[in-house]
Amino acid sequence: MKIRMIALQLILISSVAMAADINSVLKSARRMCVNDSVPQALAMLEAKAKEQWTDREKLLLHTEKGDILLYYARLPLEASKVYADLAESKPPKDLAGGIYYRLGRAYERAEKFTDAAKSYEKVVTEYPDSPFNAAALSAIERTFVKNYEVKAAEVDGYPVSQLEVEDIIAKLSPEEQEKASTPEGRKELLERIIYERLLKLAAERQYAPKDSTKVTVHLSCKTCRPKDVMIPGHMSNLALEKRIYESSKSLLLRRLYAIEVTEKLTFTDKEKRRYYKDNIEKFTNPALYTVREIVLDSSGLYLDTIKQALASGMSFDSCAKLYSISQSKSRGGSLGERPAHALPQEIAAVVDTLKPGSPSAPYKTQRGWEITLVESKQASKVNPYEGVEKNVEDLMKRDKIRSLSEDAVARFRKQAGVDSVPNGDTLAQVAGRLILKADLDGYIDDLSQRMPINKEDTAIVKQALLQMITDRVFDHALADAKLFLEDSLSVRNESDRIQLIVNSYLADEVDSKTKPTDEQIAEYYSKHKKDFFQPVKVSVREMLVTSDDTLKIVQKLLSAGAPFDSLARTYSAADSKSRGGYVGFIEEGKSAKPYERQALKLKENAVTRPVKTDEGYWLVKCESRQEARQPTLDDSRYQINSLLANQKKDELEKALKERLMSGAEITITQAGPEPSPTLEITPVPPVNDTENPPEDNN
Structure with missing residues (x-):
């Protein structure tokens, strides 16, 4: 594997050496990052920055370096130095x-919220025409909440503002909001916020990469000496790292699909009317025929008899019932009302030549001899545009989704430089990275964990290779799109990442340690055996009658069955x-029914004698009966296992919370909510700057 990675790096670096323009260099750096060569990408950019470039091109090189440090290496402080x-x-x-x-973004990731807010404010107030203006406005509101001067709590210097707490409360259910309005409830909520913060930090420490690679790069001040930066390697939990990658990729792919496809699915009224006109057949109801048939075998026996009968005035349906061999015989040969394409092929070929009400002459088909009668014909009808406008738009969307998707994939494949011609162990190449047979075997093994795959089926293996190529093509498309620069997407991605590592941490620290031993289960059963005793249970129906006369009538009817x-x-x-009268199962001491004692004595299908109460007379029927029993240890094992596991989980969660909170410096302020402040930013009016081109995501 190490030899292969070195070879890959050499291929990528050599391709950069031949790059003739800045965009090729930037794309090569992104390819390296996608191919898990982040240190090499930074080293290459550092080397390329020493070459002759325009000031703008050098700026793009260093911006790319900052992006890699922030989003691939996850080193926000180092990235902030480059951007600053x-x-x-x-x-x-x-x-x-x-x-x-x-x-x-770098300051916010580094939790330097004041500096982050200042940077975002700079975008909003001084660069109103920037494509990042709206994202910065959204981000400054978020950092404003963190910077709010009235603090509800602090965790090792990390602020939890009153405004932040109020935002969280606003998203709770009405019952939870009412609870949070009390001092005790507010304190409990603050402790939960603090605990979640400590869980995040503990999880990140738990799964932090165990190794790193040293890269020497300039972070700031071009004339200053370069710094050694340690680029983190893989997380200590590779399975978790894979889940995070797949979650992030799924989120980004949905956004890429929206950009490439769904956001382009808008049509003017003129375009829809043109589509309607050009595809009028799609909005035309076909002609409908009410048809009867007579089918005879190929010998033609009875043909003359039928012709004479029809000529003498005998109805077509009567003839069909007497002579036809078709399944429609019992219906008098009726095929109902259908469009031509839904009729038998032989009939569809002649219906347009027939006059309604006049049977056809006999004609020979593969089924035998046939006579057809068109009883009525409803002409085709063009639906007016106003009645099918929604259908027009749906069809246009379907067609455009297909064409946009195909165009996007073709463009992505071209940009990634796909070469899928097999050569020995090399099956394909995507963006300079080889796909070997061993890679495909590993890919299929991963797929096999989700669905059964036969490796001996060449068609399936070929499809798996195509899917693997497509996956890598989209990896590079996402790298070029830089969707991590979208504010809401970046926030959601980070939130999902944190949730995944916290869930994994809790699974390791709590869930994996809750399973009781067989000895513990047996001991619990021995001590609580009586708690598992199951008393008599009967499933009953009831009837309440309020008078003696009604009681007599009911009893008489019951006796009669x-x-x-x-x-x-x-x-x-x-x-x-x-x-x-259905009640369901009742058992002793749990039903509060006035007839409980009598009902529990009933045999199946028996009815009690009338039970008199202030309400009237109760009659009860036993539909089924479960006798009292003492479940064995094996009978109770699942229940005890769940009970002990939940008890252990509560104990472990409590101990974990105490351990994390005791190891942190926590300050909780018991002040009530402050009046909601307002955020006021006065942006500079947009300027029509014809000298500067639109901003580039690069």
């Missing part, structure tokens, strides 16, 4: 907004009347 240095160099106006926005549930629906005054 670029910001101080007075970049062109069309690039400055993007640099300050990136600087804000009338169903209990039917009588309950007719005569009962109980709430269960609509259910035929």
